[in-house]
Amino acid sequence: MSLINLKLSNEEIINSNFLDLCCDKYTEPLIRGGQSNADLALHNLDISNYAKLRNNVYPKSKRGSSYLSAYIRHGLIDLKEVWKYVEKFKYEDKTKYRDELLWQEFSRHLYAIVGKKSQNYLNYSINSINSKNTNTEKMNCINTVKKELEETGYMVNQTRMWFASHFSIRDGGDWNNYENYMFKHLVDGSRFANRLGWHWVMGSQTGKVYGFSKFQVQKRAKKLCDECDLNFNCPINDWPESIEITKKNIDVVTDVYKNFGPQEIKTNNKNPDFVWITAESLGDDDPSMKYFSNLPVVFIFDKKLLNSLKISTKRINFLLDCLKEISLKRDLTVVIDDPLIYLKNKLFASTFAPVPKYKKITKINKPLYEFPAQRLVQPIEFYPNSFSSWKKRIKLTI
Numbered sequence: 151m152s153l154i155n156l157k158l159s160n161e162e163i164i165n166s167n168f169l170d171l172c173c174d175k176y177t178e179p180l181i182r183g184g185q186s187n188a189d190l191a192l193h194n195l196d197i198s199n200y201a202k203l204r205n206n207v208y209p210k211s212k213r214g215s216s217y218l219s220a221y222i223r224h225g226l227i228d229l230k231e232v233w234k235y236v237e238k239f240k241y242e243d244k245t246k247y248r249d250e251l252l253w254q255e256f257s258r259h260l261y262a263i264v265g266k267k268s269q270n271y272l273n274y275s276i277n278s279i280n281s282k283n284t285n286t287e288k289m290n291c292i293n294t295v296k297k298e299l300e301e302t303g304y305m306v307n308q309t310r311m312w313f314a315s316h317f318s319i320r321d322g323g324d325w326n327n328y329e330n331y332m333f334k335h336l337v338d339g340s341r342f343a344n345r346l347g348w349h350w351v352m353g354s355q356t357g358k359v360y361g362f363s364k365f366q367v368q369k370r371a372k373k374l375c376d377e378c379d380l381n382f383n384c385p386i387n388d389w390p391e392s393i394e395i396t397k398k399n400i401d402v403v404t405d406v407y408k409n410f411g412p413q414e415i416k417t418n419n420k421n422p423d424f425v426w427i428t429a430e431s432l433g434d435d436d437p438s439m440k441y442f443s444n445l446p447v448v449f450i451f452d453k454k455l456l457n458s459l460k461i462s463t464k465r466i467n468f469l470l471d472c473l474k475e476i477s478l479k480r481d482l483t484v485v486i487d488d489p490l491i492y493l494k495n496k497l498f499a500s501t502f503a504p505v506p507k508y509k510k511i512t513k514i515n516k517p518l519y520e521f522p523a524q525r526l527v528q529p530i531e532f533y534p535n536s537f538s539s540w541k542k543r544i545k546l547t548i
């Protein structure tokens with residue numbers, strides 16, 4: 151077990167503890183972690199013209215994206231909070247924005263039910279990815295998108311779609327490798343939203359493929375074509391060749407408790423010694439931290455998991471910023487260890503996270519107190535085949 155000294159700079163911490171566990175050298179993300187940065191971002195949120203500007207890519211000054219995703223993904227901003235915050239904006243912008251918040255919640259619901267099976271195709275198998283493109287390395291659009299991702303840890307939704315479409319449908323290979331690459335570098339990287347994004351693009355969720363071609367680049371980032379060596383010999387001039395899509399069944403369990411955890415606080419007559427927090431819920435409003443406001447707090451960087459994922463130092467940087475801010479308010483211990491071992495026989499409280507790793511750890515090490523996850527939509531008892539069918543059946547929690 152290594153104890154992390156949060157008094158050191160992020161660079162010192164990362165260089166002495168994380169370089170073997172990461173895929174890159176020390177890099178700072180565009181979006182900095184921490185509750186006060188999250189609060190400021192929400193305070194400054196302006197979604198005027200979001201509906202029109204959301205899909206813009208370059209120039210960056212014309213983008214309509216809100217850049218809140220890393221805070222939402224790590225629980226520093228709750229979906230309900232953003233939902234309420236955008237009430238004051240124009241109907242078309244607020245409706246579009248809220249729809250995207252619902253996509254985020256949908257991805258969490260889907261992942262809570264499907265879990266690791268989301269490594270495979272969902273409702274449709276995608277076959278005959280038959281048009282290999284050999285000139286990817288010379289494509290200015292793809293290179294620019296990759297560079298932005300590696301340098302900042304952020305991509306707009308539109309370029310995530312381009313990237314996923316290009317590497318799953320056109321320039322084939324195992325899509326999981328490319329999904330992993332994005333997951334490693336995105337500061338908002340989550341298996342729920344990232345995998346859903348890939349499934350949506352490939353057509354494995356809806357049966358409809360999102361094809362990427364020169365058309366989108368011309369429309370959203372013309373400069374990239376103008377400055378591309380392949381402008382007059384573009385390998386993605388046409389839509390991708392035909393793709394075979396076959397309906398398939400997915401075998402899942404729709405047990406609400408198993409998938410979504412407790413709906414009420416799970417209590418005990420003994421008292422916990424500390425609160426265990428996870429990367430899913432690092433905000434001041436984390437229910438377990440809030441409830442046990444005087445208890446020490448523990449965060450565990452899972453060494454085995456990090457070693458297998460090899461995420462970017464940008465993500466570690468973001469997490470360290472969050473943890474440093476918590477340590478100003480709470481007695482916080484941060485370690486690199488195996489959570490299964492660290493939590494063994496310990497009396498702790500935690501907030502449920504609807505992800506496989508949390509479920510695995512707490513199946514073996516049961517929390518004394520367990521708090522429901524924060525959510526915008528009530529848990530569901532059915533497998534959601536599509537976003538639209540899900541949306542018709544859900545109940546908001548506000």
Ligand SMILES: Cc1cc2nc3c(=O)[nH]c(=O)nc-3n(C[C@H](O)[C@H](O)[C@H](O)COP(=O)(O)OP(=O)(O)OC[C@H]3O[C@@H](n4cnc5c(N)ncnc54)[C@H](O)[C@@H]3O)c2cc1C
Pocket residue numbers: 204214215216217218219220222223250251253254255257305306307308310311314333336338339340341343344345346347348351
């Ligand atoms: C292939 C692919 C991979 C993706 N990977 C991730 C990921 O790992 N983590 C992640 O949070 N989002 C992911 N998304 C969704 C979306 O692209 C990002 O949430 C969004 O681009 C983040 O930037 P923003 O906060 O400026 O977005 P905005 O456009 O300002 O949206 C506001 C918020 O709505 C939510 N949101 C917006 N679009 C989506 C969407 N399509 N699906 C789910 N939630 C959405 C996010 O929480 C976002 O912060 C992915 C999408 C695709 C197509």
